[in-house]
Amino acid sequence: MERYDLRTEPSGRKRLAVPYRGARLLRHPMYTKGTAFTQEERVSLGLEGLLPHSVTTLEQQSRRVYASIQRKTDPLEKYIGLAALQDRNEYLFYRVLIDHIQEFLPIVYTPTVGRACQEFSHIFRRARGLWITPEHRGQIADVLKNAPFEDIRLIVVTDNERILGLGDQGVGGMGIPIGKLALYTAAAGIPPWQTLPISLDVGTDNMDLLDDEFYLGWRAPRLRGPEYDSLVEEFVQAVKRVFPRALLQWEDFKKLNAFRLLDRYRKTLPSFNDDIQGTAAVGVAALLAGSRATGIPLRQQRVLFFGSGAAGIGIGRLVRETLRGEGLEGEALTTATAHLDLQGLLMDDDPMLDPVQRAFAWPAELADRMGLVPDRRRDLEAVIRAYQPTVLIGVSASPGAFTEGAIREMARHTVRPLVLALSNPTSKAEAKPEDILAWSEGRALVATGSPSDAVTFEGRVHRIGQGNNVFIFPGVGLGALVSEAREVTDGMFAAAARQLAREVRDDDLEAGSLFPSTARIRDITAHVAEAVVREARDSGVANRPLEDGLIPGVLAEAIWNPTSYLPSDPAPLRPAGTEASMPIFV
Numbered sequence: 001m002e003r004y005d006l007r008t009e010p011s012g013r014k015r016l017a018v019p020y021r022g023a024r025l026l027r028h029p030m031y032t033k034g035t036a037f038t039q040e041e042r043v044s045l046g047l048e049g050l051l052p053h054s055v056t057t058l059e060q061q062s063r064r065v066y067a068s069i070q071r072k073t074d075p076l077e078k079y080i081g082l083a084a085l086q087d088r089n090e091y092l093f094y095r096v097l098i099d100h101i102q103e104f105l106p107i108v109y110t111p112t113v114g115r116a117c118q119e120f121s122h123i124f125r126r127a128r129g130l131w132i133t134p135e136h137r138g139q140i141a142d143v144l145k146n147a148p149f150e151d152i153r154l155i156v157v158t159d160n161e162r163i164l165g166l167g168d169q170g171v172g173g174m175g176i177p178i179g180k181l182a183l184y185t186a187a188a189g190i191p192p193w194q195t196l197p198i199s200l201d202v203g204t205d206n207m208d209l210l211d212d213e214f215y216l217g218w219r220a221p222r223l224r225g226p227e228y229d230s231l232v233e234e235f236v237q238a239v240k241r242v243f244p245r246a247l248l249q250w251e252d253f254k255k256l257n258a259f260r261l262l263d264r265y266r267k268t269l270p271s272f273n274d275d276i277q278g279t280a281a282v283g284v285a286a287l288l289a290g291s292r293a294t295g296i297p298l299r300q301q302r303v304l305f306f307g308s309g310a311a312g313i314g315i316g317r318l319v320r321e322t323l324r325g326e327g328l329e330g331e332a333l334t335t336a337t338a339h340l341d342l343q344g345l346l347m348d349d350d351p352m353l354d355p356v357q358r359a360f361a362w363p364a365e366l367a368d369r370m371g372l373v374p375d376r377r378r379d380l381e382a383v384i385r386a387y388q389p390t391v392l393i394g395v396s397a398s399p400g401a402f403t404e405g406a407i408r409e410m411a412r413h414t415v416r417p418l419v420l421a422l423s424n425p426t427s428k429a430e431a432k433p434e435d436i437l438a439w440s441e442g443r444a445l446v447a448t449g450s451p452s453d454a455v456t457f458e459g460r461v462h463r464i465g466q467g468n469n470v471f472i473f474p475g476v477g478l479g480a481l482v483s484e485a486r487e488v489t490d491g492m493f494a495a496a497a498r499q500l501a502r503e504v505r506d507d508d509l510e511a512g513s514l515f516p517s518t519a520r521i522r523d524i525t526a527h528v529a530e531a532v533v534r535e536a537r538d539s540g541v542a543n544r545p546l547e548d549g550l551i552p553g554v555l556a557e558a559i560w561n562p563t564s565y566l567p568s569d570p571a572p573l574r575p576a577g578t579e580a581s582m583p584i585f586v
């Protein structure tokens, strides 16, 4: 098990104690500096002759690597190049990622990460994170102890069943926790050695994968029922025991497991479901910012959801809570949102409704009153005509679902409709931004889950905001860790949503975007974290309640920023177990 030790000299300069020498040090992704080892370090650390003569700076290395990644034309090749860099030199990887965050976000994250998940077993180079299979039953704690670092504070776990909108990706789903954690480090400055991606590889029902000779996962149909539940239970208890200070993020579980596991474990250990709660905050932020742009007060918005799974119900819940806070109740609250799913508008006489959907089902009498006869309740255009929403949110992974007729209908009754096609990756978005703008005569405020280029319509350039939980989860995670929250509450997501809405500037809205630029993600994340720390304190879940004046300083201290390599010292030998971890979240 490895440890990090940051020494501070009397001068105040920090040094990094490295426990290795020679070739082993050079190849260690967390300690190596590659060609940036100084001549002095090369001598003291046994590196003489192992490197070409010239010593470069981190900044030079960063420019060199960036140029080599840029030369690749296929985004998947860029992904492979960046992953190889991460495996080779993490410090440099994060320098490059932070310096070019807007450019590389679509590579390490949606949409390219989706392709990387699909191709996982074919492009596999080097393992990262932990895989837990049913064969580890009874020994999951021991598996966790094999993690490359000991002081884990942040885990992103998936069971791979709903990877973006691409369905069951089996072992390949690991690309998502890896990508999310890379963004935790790039956006929130969570030190990479405190993060751990985990795949609960419980098999796959994706026949193409099971039939693929190169498939690297546990080759079996998905574990389900009590056996699945008991494996997850053992996993959660093992996390609590082995990493008692860790925050757990559930990611890309299919809807019923997503809701069940969130509810079952949210008070067992600090944990949240990003697709339900992180996405909810993004949706509410869009509504708040959209109200500013359109002048329609929040309580007068009507929000139609297309897709009522983890994301759709998650956003619906937080929208409803927000509107309740605005004084809405009864039928006004019920009709503030309408939810479509595969079976059509959610109706309370439908015996097949998922339990989580039932809270949003309308009484049949309400739909009747709107003139929505049963056979029109599956037709998006007819529902829009009857309900007259001001906001349309797509979270269905159903490309093309926002038809020309549907968008024209939105634009017929709303001057500036908000149209959010949030499904990922790009190939699963409900519509293309250029079509939404054309069909709404340039009046819609459009957002997509994956990055989209600006659209020029009739001479005017419209920026397309990226409506993605990447604006939320890094700040919530950082805020929860810094305040040592016992629980991650819905209130923290509400606070994050309000902060994200504040980050949307007037010039963003004037350019047509409901979201700020992802180029500002580090600043935005710090502000979101601040709001979360305040909320954790005020709601009484913070073990480390911080006064307002202290929060920015404590956050700044916690945020890891690879601006330049620390000078390296060979670590003196110490008795096992007495080494100090890097004092980031102490």
Ligand SMILES: NC(=O)C1=CN([C@@H]2O[C@H](COP(=O)(O)OP(=O)(O)OC[C@H]3O[C@@H](n4cnc5c(N)ncnc54)[C@H](OP(=O)(O)O)[C@@H]3O)[C@@H](O)[C@H]2O)C=CC1
Binding pocket: 162, 163, 164, 165, 166, 254, 255, 274, 275, 279, 282, 306, 307, 308, 309, 310, 311, 312, 340, 341, 342, 343, 394, 395, 396, 397, 398, 401, 422, 423, 424, 425, 428, 448, 449, 450, 467, 468, 469, 470
């Ligand atoms: N931008 C962002 O930040 C985020 C985006 N997403 C994206 O949202 C999408 C959905 O994610 P999530 O909610 O977790 O997935 P779920 O599977 O939980 O929910 C999707 C829902 O849409 C329904 N659906 C599928 N096709 C249609 C259709 N043609 N008409 C109406 N409903 C339909 C599904 O029904 P059924 O289950 O019966 O098939 C399901 O209830 C994904 O593409 C995901 O990438 C998710 C989280 C964050």
Ligand SMILES: CC(=O)C(=O)O
Binding pocket: 110, 163, 164, 165, 252, 274, 275, 423, 424, 449, 468, 469, 470
């Ligand atoms: C963004 C995200 O979490 C998703 O699409 O699943």
Ligand SMILES: [Mg+2]
Binding pocket: 164, 251, 252, 274, 275
């Ligand atoms: Mg997700």
